[in-house]
Every structure is written in C-alpha cells, then in structure tokens.
Amino acid sequence: MHRVSIPAKPTIRTRLDRAGLILSGVCAAHCLASVLIISGLGIGGQFLLDPIWHEIGLMLALFIAAIAIGWGALRHRRAVPFVVAMMGLTFMGGALAAPHGMEEMILTVIGVALVSVGHVLNLRAPAKA
Numbered sequence: 001m002h003r004v005s006i007p008a009k010p011t012i013r014t015r016l017d018r019a020g021l022i023l024s025g026v027c028a029a030h031c032l033a034s035v036l037i038i039s040g041l042g043i044g045g046q047f048l049l050d051p052i053w054h055e056i057g058l059m060l061a062l063f064i065a066a067i068a069i070g071w072g073a074l075r076h077r078r079a080v081p082f083v084v085a086m087m088g089l090t091f092m093g094g095a096l097a098a099p100h101g102m103e104e105m106i107l108t109v110i111g112v113a114l115v116s117v118g119h120v121l122n123l124r125a126p127a128k129a
Helices: 012-041 051-076 080-097 102-124
Strands: none
Touching (some): 080 102
C-alpha cells in the first residue's frame, strides 16, 4: 500500500492552498448569503452587493492561486490542478462583467468551486523528485 507522508509542519505552499480553500468558502458563502438576505429581507444591498467585494476577492484569489498552484505545478509537474484553478478564476472574472443577481452568483460559485478543486488537487499531488 502506498503511504503519503505528511510533514509535521505545513509548508508555505500548503498554507496558501488551505488559505485558498478558506477564501473560496467565504466567497461562496458571501454570494449565497447576499442573494438570500437581499431577496428575503430586502436589506444590505448597498453593502453586500458592492462590486469592491468581488474585485478584492478576485485579486486575493489570483494572488493566492498564482503562488500556491503555480508553485505546486512546478513541484509535482501536474497540469490538472493549474488548469482547473485557472478555469475557476476565469469564471470568477466573468462574474465581474455580469449584472448583479443570479447570473453573477452562478458564475462566482462555479468559479470558487473550481478554484477549490484546484487547491485540493494541488494539496494531494505528490512532489516529483
């Protein structure tokens, strides 16, 4: 049976992948909560739907993914985590061009889901010697 050794102290790349997963979860929760709160209660639209949240989120996602996924691709030489994460970032970028509402939410949630999958694949890929 093949055993994968887990380092006692997480590497910087591992920490960045985990941060990317957390950021993706926060982004998805923000999108879903915004739509539910605004449509259900009719409050918070100015704050929750402010485009700056999406722009900051995309910038953070780009930064974290570029370092973590890029670094991982160099170490494990597998393209799949990189390609999946870049597809996700493309969806997230497309969401910035969509009008506020369901289209934007769907594109963003698809994007953050793909970025999350890219980070998970990156974490699970063994380093090549």
